[in-house]
Amino acid sequence: MGTAIVAFKAVAPLFLSIFAGIVFSRSKTVTGNWIDILNKYALKIGLPALVIASLMRIAPGSVDFRFIVINSVYFIAAMLLAYPVAYIFRLSKQVRSALFLVFSYGNVAYLGIPVLQNSYGEAAVPLAGVISSVYIFWMLTLGVTLIELHSDQRMTTREFVKNQLGNPLMLSVIIGLALVLFKIQLHVVINETIKLFAGSVTAVVLFSLGIFLGLHRTGNLRDWAAALAWSVVILLVLPFAFYLIVKNAGLNELQLKSTVLEAAMPLGLTPYALATQYKLETSLIARIVVVSTLLSLVSIPVWIVMLG
Numbered sequence: 586m587g588t589a590i591v592a593f594k595a596v597a598p599l600f601l602s603i604f605a606g607i608v609f610s611r612s613k614t615v616t617g618n619w620i621d622i623l624n625k626y627a628l629k630i631g632l633p634a635l636v637i638a639s640l641m642r643i644a645p646g647s648v649d650f651r652f653i654v655i656n657s658v659y660f661i662a663a664m665l666l667a668y669p670v671a672y673i674f675r676l677s678k679q680v681r682s683a684l685f686l687v688f689s690y691g692n693v694a695y696l697g698i699p700v701l702q703n704s705y706g707e708a709a710v711p712l713a714g715v716i717s718s719v720y721i722f723w724m725l726t727l728g729v730t731l732i733e734l735h736s737d738q739r740m741t742t743r744e745f746v747k748n749q750l751g752n753p754l755m756l757s758v759i760i761g762l763a764l765v766l767f768k769i770q771l772h773v774v775i776n777e778t779i780k781l782f783a784g785s786v787t788a789v790v791l792f793s794l795g796i797f798l799g800l801h802r803t804g805n806l807r808d809w810a811a812a813l814a815w816s817v818v819i820l821l822v823l824p825f826a827f828y829l830i831v832k833n834a835g836l837n838e839l840q841l842k843s844t845v846l847e848a849a850m851p852l853g854l855t856p857y858a859l860a861t862q863y864k865l866e867t868s869l870i871a872r873i874v875v876v877s878t879l880l881s882l883v884s885i886p887v888w889i890v891m892l893g
Contacts, residue, residue: 631789656719656720660723683869687819699787718758794878801871816876820881824888851878
């Protein structure tokens with residue numbers, strides 16, 4: 586019971602930030618325009634700073650290559666799982682493309698990094714940064730490629746490469762890895778500036794997510810039942826199967842906990858933004874964001890207790 590209380594206290598402040606966004610949106614203090622502004626800040630400034638700041642804490646040679654491979658394999662397998670699931674349940678092409686995002690990309694940065702930090706201390710932050718970078722890399726490469734292949738609005742190869750090279754998230758991964766691999770020491774002023782922006786992104790995005798939840802349309806019961814089913818899959822089924830596979834894969838205790846807990850994160854707003862851009866099942870993804878985020882208030886402490 587004591588561990589459960591500690592786990593709940595670790596995640597409660599994060600969800601209070603979401604609740605604040607819900608309250609402000611319901612009271613009409615803020616509007617839907619805030620979501621776009623806050624998310625653009627997060628995607629172009631805050632999250633890249635968070636990724637760089639997390640990667641800067643990694644000592645060169647301290648990250649097990651196996652750790653990166655295991656998280657990469659999980660992400661790719663979860664994404665490709667959309668193919669057999671769509672075939673078995675005879676889902677549409679749009680739903681299948683949406684499942685590429687739903688199955689693979691949890692809220693590993695906005696929510697995952699602070700959860701790991703609150704739960705396992707500062708030692709978990711570099712691992713969370715590596716996992717976030719792995720997820721971002723595969724989402725912006727393989728994920729976007731799969732969506733493009735099944736989209737009616739395809740980019741040329743030149744446009745795709747140009748977009749990738751100009752994407753702040755991808756650039757943050759490249760910069761962060763370069764700092765680690767080449768042992769580059771930034772000036773203390775630059776370090777502190779990056780940390781300031783990195784420290785702001787969690788509250789900004791969680792507050793934005795709260796606004797999103799507060800303004801979201803209710804919909805009918807059947808739609809919410811589908812969102813609940815997919816939420817259970819991404820919060821419990823997939824990470825539990827992943828845990829059974831990797832618990833004897835040779836990871837140390839903190840690596841195993843970080844890997845599984847990040848895999849158990851709820852769906853974030855980044856997949857929702859991509860779904861809007863590519864005209865996928867936006868309403869389905871929006872409902873999964875709502876349901877999985879609310880359920881994770883219980884599932885995340887359960888996972889923390891289970892992992893020890």
